[in-house]
Amino acid sequence: MKNKKPFYVMAIVIIIMYAVIYILRPAPVSGQPVSGVLKQITPVAPVQQPETTPSQEYTTCTIDIAEEEYWDSLELLAICVEAEAGNQGLQGKRLVVDVILNRAEDHSGEWPDTIAGVISQKNQFTSYWDGGMADIWEPSEETYQAVKMEVEQRGYPGIYYFREGQWSDYGTPWRKTGAHYFSKK
Secondary structure, three states: OOOOHHHHHHHHHHHHHHHHHHHHOOOOOOOOOOOOHHHHOOOOOOOOOOOOOHHHHHHHHHHHHHHHHHHHHHHHHHHHHHHHHOOOOHHHHHHHHHHHHHHHHOOOOOOOOOHHHHHHOOOOOHHHHOOOHHHOOOOOHHHHHHHHHHHHOOOOOOEEEEEEOOOOOOOEEEEEEOOEEEEEO
16 A cells, blocks of 8 residues: 555645745735825925916916926935935935935036936936835835925035045045045035
8 A cells, every 4th residue: 555645745835835925925015105204395496386277277287297296306316315325324314315406406517407317317326227226115214304304404505425435536525424425516
């Protein structure tokens, strides 16, 4: 008579494997930010919606798009800051926010004039070019707080460069915060 024990053992092992796979599967994700911090930020230049007649409805659509682009740029900023300075404290994150915002608002022509343009500028933010930003699903509350604080009132308007571990080859060394070295223009 054949020994049927290996059959039962195999069946139990397969059942256990399916149970483990079921338990360890990733949770469904809605794609919506968990944080409500960005909703609390008031735009630097609030968008005024004019009264429109039915023939002027296109104006409202344009304003809605501009406002949506504004909020999207802040979300992108938070993701970049999380990727670049997620292991830093609030102060370090605020400084990285300022570097990006200062560049976007600089009129020297050295940098693009949008947050997305600054972040995606070639050889500037390694987390954009090495895929680090793609790994950020949801920035931390502290990162959203850093963005909110600096959008409402810029704390360090003179810094334009930072580097981890050593001073940047550009600008005038200013201050080391955490693992980052920040420089003025």
